[in-house]
Amino acid sequence: MAGIALYQTPIDAQWIDYNGHLRDAYYGLIVSLATDALMDRIGLDTAYRARTRCTLYTVELHLHFLHEIKQHDTARVALRLLGSDAKRIHAALEISRAAEPATVAAGAEVMLLHVRQDDDAARTVAFPPQVSAALEELAASSAALPAGAPPSRHLELRSRSKP
Amino acid sequence: MAGIALYQTPIDAQWIDYNGHLRDAYYGLIVSLATDALMDRIGLDTAYRARTRCTLYTVELHLHFLHEIKQHDTARVALRLLGSDAKRIHAALEISRAAEPATVAAGAEVMLLHVRQDDDAARTVAFPPQVSAALEELAASSAALPAGAPPSRHLELRSRSKP
Numbered sequence: 001m002a003g004i005a006l007y008q009t010p011i012d013a014q015w016i017d018y019n020g021h022l023r024d025a026y027y028g029l030i031v032s033l034a035t036d037a038l039m040d041r042i043g044l045d046t047a048y049r050a051r052t053r054c055t056l057y058t059v060e061l062h063l064h065f066l067h068e069i070k071q072h073d074t075a076r077v078a079l080r081l082l083g084s085d086a087k088r089i090h091a092a093l094e095i096s097r098a099a100e101p102a103t104v105a106a107g108a109e110v111m112l113l114h115v116r117q118d119d120d121a122a123r124t125v126a127f128p129p130q131v132s133a134a135l136e137e138l139a140a141s142s143a144a145l146p147a148g149a150p151p152s153r154h155l156e157l158r159s160r161s162k163p
Numbered sequence: 164m165a166g167i168a169l170y171q172t173p174i175d176a177q178w179i180d181y182n183g184h185l186r187d188a189y190y191g192l193i194v195s196l197a198t199d200a201l202m203d204r205i206g207l208d209t210a211y212r213a214r215t216r217c218t219l220y221t222v223e224l225h226l227h228f229l230h231e232i233k234q235h236d237t238a239r240v241a242l243r244l245l246g247s248d249a250k251r252i253h254a255a256l257e258i259s260r261a262a263e264p265a266t267v268a269a270g271a272e273v274m275l276l277h278v279r280q281d282d283d284a285a286r287t288v289a290f291p292p293q294v295s296a297a298l299e300e301l302a303a304s305s306a307a308l309p310a311g312a313p314p315s316r317h318l319e320l321r322s323r324s325k326p
Contacts, residue, residue, distance in 0.1 A: 018212065019280070024221040025195040029188035049181065058187040060318055063224045068285075083320045090320050109318045117182070122231075152318040155223055155272045157246045157253050 002145040003078025003094050004138065006041070007034035011071050022069035028061065031093050031108045034077035038091065042134040044114075053117050054125060056089070060111040062152035067097075067105040074098035075105070080145050081138035086126045087114045089135060094148045107149020165308040166241025166257050167301065169204070170197035174234050185232035191224065194256050194271045197240035201254065205297040207277075216280045217288055219252070223274040225315035230260075230268040237261035238268070243308050244301035249289045250277045252298060257311045270312020 009030060017023035039045060039056060049055050069075060080092040089112040094104045115122040127135070172193060180186035202208060202219060212218050232238060243255040252275040257267045278285040290298070 018209070019218050019220070023192075023195055024224060025188060025192035028191035028224075028226075029186075032186055032188040046181070055182050057182070058228050060228065061187060061191075061224075061226045062315070062318060063191075065221050065223065085320055088320060090318060111318050111320075152225070153315070154317065155225060155253060155274050155315040157248055157251060157274075 002148055003080050003092075004141060004145075005076070006079045006093070007037040007077040008098070009033065009075050011069060011073055011075060013071060016071050020070075022073075022075075024063075024065060027063060027065065027069070027095060027106045027108075030075050030077060030095055031061070031063070031110065032058075034079070034093050035091075035110060035112065037077075038079060042138070043128075043131050054114060055117065056112040057115050057122065058110055059113050062109045064107045064149050066107065066149060067103060069095070069097060069105050076101070079138070080142040080147070081135060082109070082142070083139060084127075084132070084135040086132075087124050088112065089114075092147065092149075096148075104148035107147075109152040165311055166243050166255075167304060167308075169240050169242045169256070170200040171237060171239040171261070172196065173237050174232060176234060179234050183233075185236075187226075187228060190226055190228065190232070190258060190269045190271075193238050193240060193258055194224070194226070194273065195221075197242070197256050198254075198273060198275065200240075201242060201252075205301070206291075206294050217277060218280065219275045220278050220285065221273055222276050225272045227270045227312050229270065229312060230266060232258070232260060232268050239264070242301070243305040243310070244298060245272070245305070246302060247290075247295070247298040249295075250287050251275065252277075255310065255312075259311075267311035270310075272315040 015026035076096050078094050082090045093108045095106040116125045178189035239259050241257050245253045256271045258269040279288045
C-alpha cells in the first residue's frame with residue numbers, strides 16, 4: 001500500500017455482518033475515523049473546533065470494496081492528499097490489513113468542506129494559513145505515490161463481454 | 164422524495180458525532196441496512212442465504228451528503244432500481260428525514276454482486292429466475308421516478324468560479 005500512514009484500528013465484533021466479514025458501512029466508519037486523524041494532523045483538532053466553531057463536513061464519498069476484512073484483521077489506513085483549495089480537501093484513503101500490507105482491501109475518495117457552525121446554519125469558511133500550509137505539504141508528499149485502488153467514477157453496469 | 168419506500172430507522176445516539184449530527188459513516192450504515200431490506204424484498208433473505216450459501220457483496224458505493232441528520236430525526240430510505248444483469252444490481256437509495264419528506268438528505272448509489280460463499284473463496288453466480296424477475300419488476304417501477312440526488316461521479320476539485 002502506497003500512502004502516508006494515518007490510522008489503524010482492530011475490527012470490532014459488532015462490525016461483522018451475516019456474511020461473516022466486515023459490513024460495507026464499517027469500511028466507511030474506518031475511513032471516517034481516519035479522516036478524524038487527518039484533522040488532528042493538519043490542525044483541525046478538538047481544540048481548534050472548540051475555539052473557532054469550525055469543522056469539516058463530508059460532502060461526497062466513493063468506496064471501492066476490493067477484499068473482505070475479517071474479525072481477526074487489523075485495518076490500516078494510508079492517505080494520499082489529492083488536492084485542496086481555500087475551503088475544500090480531496091483525499092484518497094486506502095484500507096489494508098496488517099497481515100497483508102501489500103494488498104489494498106478498499107479504496108475511498110472523500111471531498112471535505114471547511115465550515116463554521118453558526119447558530120442558524122453551517123457556512124463555508126477559508127482554512128487558516130497554517131492549515132493550508134499543512135495541506136500543501138501533504139499534497140507534495142503524496143504527489144509521487146501510486147494509487148492502490150481505482151479512482152472514483154460514475155457507476156454503471158458495464159458489459160464485461162465488450163472489448 | 165421519489166422512490167420505492169424500502170426502510171426506515173430512528174437515529175441511534177451513538178451515530179451522532181462531535182459535530183452534533185449523524186456521522187458520515189452512519190449514512191452508509193442506513194444505506195447498508197436498507198440494502199438488507201431490498202434483499203428480503205427480492206428473495207435473497209436469511210432463509211435463501213442459509214439454503215444456498217449465496218449472498219450479495221457490495222463492490223462499490225457512492226454517497227452525496229446533502230443535509231444534516233440530527234438525533235431526533237427518523238431516516239427513511241427510498242429505492243430506484245437503476246439496472247441489473249445476471250449477477251449484478253445497480254441501485255440508487257435516497258435518505259430523507261420523516262419531518263421533511265420532500266428534501267433528500269443524502270443520495271447513494273451501490274453496485275452489488277451475487278456470490279456463493281464456497282469454503283475457499285466467494286464465486287460470482289447468476290441470480291435464480293424468480294430473483295431476476297423481482298429485479299425486473301422493481302426496475303420497471305423505478306423507470307419513471309426522478310432522481311432526488313446527483314448521480315455518482317468522478318470526484319475532483321472543480322473550480323466554482325469557472326462558467
